[in-house]
Amino acid sequence: MWLWCARVAKARSDCAQLVEEGALRLNRQPTLKPHAKLRVGDVLTMALRGEVRVWRVRALAERRGPAPEARLLYEEVPENASTDSETDAGGPCAKDSATA
Numbered sequence: 001m002w003l004w005c006a007r008v009a010k011a012r013s014d015c016a017q018l019v020e021e022g023a024l025r026l027n028r029q030p031t032l033k034p035h036a037k038l039r040v041g042d043v044l045t046m047a048l049r050g051e052v053r054v055w056r057v058r059a060l061a062e063r064r065g066p067a068p069e070a071r072l073l074y075e076e077v078p079e080n081a082s083t084d085s086e087t088d089a090g091g092p093c094a095k096d097s098a099t100a
Contacts, residue, residue: 002038005061007070008048023047043077054079 003015003024016034018024025045026036038044042057055074064070 001034002057002061002073005064005070006055006073007064007067008046018046018048044074 001012001015003009003018004012009015009018019034019036020032022030022032023046024031026038027043028045038057038060040057040059044055044057046053046055054077056077057073058075059073061070061073
């Protein structure tokens, strides 16, 4: 289980329970399946310890290694990264309104 290899929780059962409780979204879609397939580039949104964390999967794990190795499996996505490109360009319809 990737969450366990990335050291989200100490036990595999804790990771499975986290998913089953609905505390995880995979590419913005709720998932209740601990065995859901992950691919490099997928985005995980997790409610952990009273805060929301957004991670992009950088690598898949074959085993659970030490913490420094686990940190290489993901990258933290800044909270407003997905909306910055739209607001900087004037919104999703900025190009259409500029040509009208």
